[in-house]
Amino acid sequence: MNSVTADFDREARALLAASPLAPERIDALIEDLIHQGFSYQRDFFSSALIDALLADLERLEACDALASAGIGRLNEHQLATSIRGDAIRWLNRESPAQQVYLQRLEELREQINRALFIGLFEFEAHFARYPPGAFYKRHVDSFQGRANRIISTVTYLNRDWPVDGGGEMVLFESQQQGPDGFNPDASIREMARVLPEAGTLACFLSDSVPHEVLPTRLPRASIAGWFRRNASINGVVDPAR
Ligand SMILES: O=C(O)CCC(=O)C(=O)O
Numbered sequence: 013m014n015s016v017t018a019d020f021d022r023e024a025r026a027l028l029a030a031s032p033l034a035p036e037r038i039d040a041l042i043e044d045l046i047h048q049g050f051s052y053q054r055d056f057f058s059s060a061l062i063d064a065l066l067a068d069l070e071r072l073e074a075c076d077a078l079a080s081a082g083i084g085r086l087n088e089h090q091l092a093t094s095i096r097g098d099a100i101r102w103l104n105r106e107s108p109a110q111q112v113y114l115q116r117l118e119e120l121r122e123q124i125n126r127a128l129f130i131g132l133f134e135f136e137a138h139f140a141r142y143p144p145g146a147f148y149k150r151h152v153d154s155f156q157g158r159a160n161r162i163i164s165t166v167t168y169l170n171r172d173w174p175v176d177g178g179g180e181m182v183l184f185e186s187q188q189q190g191p192d193g194f195n196p197d198a199s200i201r202e203m204a205r206v207l208p209e210a211g212t213l214a215c216f217l218s219d220s221v222p223h224e225v226l227p228t229r230l231p232r233a234s235i236a237g238w239f240r241r242n243a244s245i246n247g248v249v250d251p252a253r
């Protein structure tokens with residue numbers, strides 16, 4: 013093993029030891045998911061892991077490795093930014109922080125599978141940075157019937173987020189989608205408003221919980237992720253992303 017890989021492994025081991033998940037918080041999250049279709053848990057992740065993830069995101073930003081997020085088939089830039097204004101980078105285990113984060117989410121995946129028998133089989137996630145003024149209009153993360161994204165997760169990385177910082181995620185009452193998907197203009201009841209505070213994990217059902225990100229006043233950092241089930245469309249296995 014060369015010294016670079018040795019350093020990487022040492023750092024990953026130290027971070028892993030510093031960031032255990034609390035079993036009772038996982039239980040609480042799963043209970044909420046069963047009863048209300050969403051959950052958010054403050055201080056779910058240790059400061060050590062959150063700080064390492066934020067440092068990783070800042071390193072990626074400094075080398076211009078984030079790209080404007082697209083939406084489905086719309087790649088017209090202006091149209092996309094009228095719906096969402098974040099820049100993203102997919103996690104790929106390139107740093108100890110990403111490796112440890114993905115390992116913790118793997119543990120969560122196993123626990124959810126054990127409790128709910130829903131056969132989640134993989135997790136994909138990206139860093140997201142919302143510059144001041146950016147938002148993400150109300151949407152659902154997957155289409156019913158074609159749903160391979162089953163449970164959405166959002167982890168926030170923002171230390172000392174002020175109450176007037178904006179950028180809250182608003183969760184709306186679950187809705188059944190029509191044949192054309194979810195109607196973005198229907199009026200629906202707000203269920204929860206989540207501050208993007210460092211260490212908070214939010215989870216919700218991907219195909220039935222509409223949500224939005226309110227305009228942020230400060231630069232806002234997060235990791236959006238999805239537990240997936242394999243979906244095959246017309247016999248073709250749907251690839252990740
Ligand atoms: O960052 C958030 O609070 C939610 C992001 C989101 O809805 C998404 O990326 O699909």
Ligand SMILES: [Fe+2]
Nearest residue numbers: 151152153223
């Ligand atoms: Fe979303």
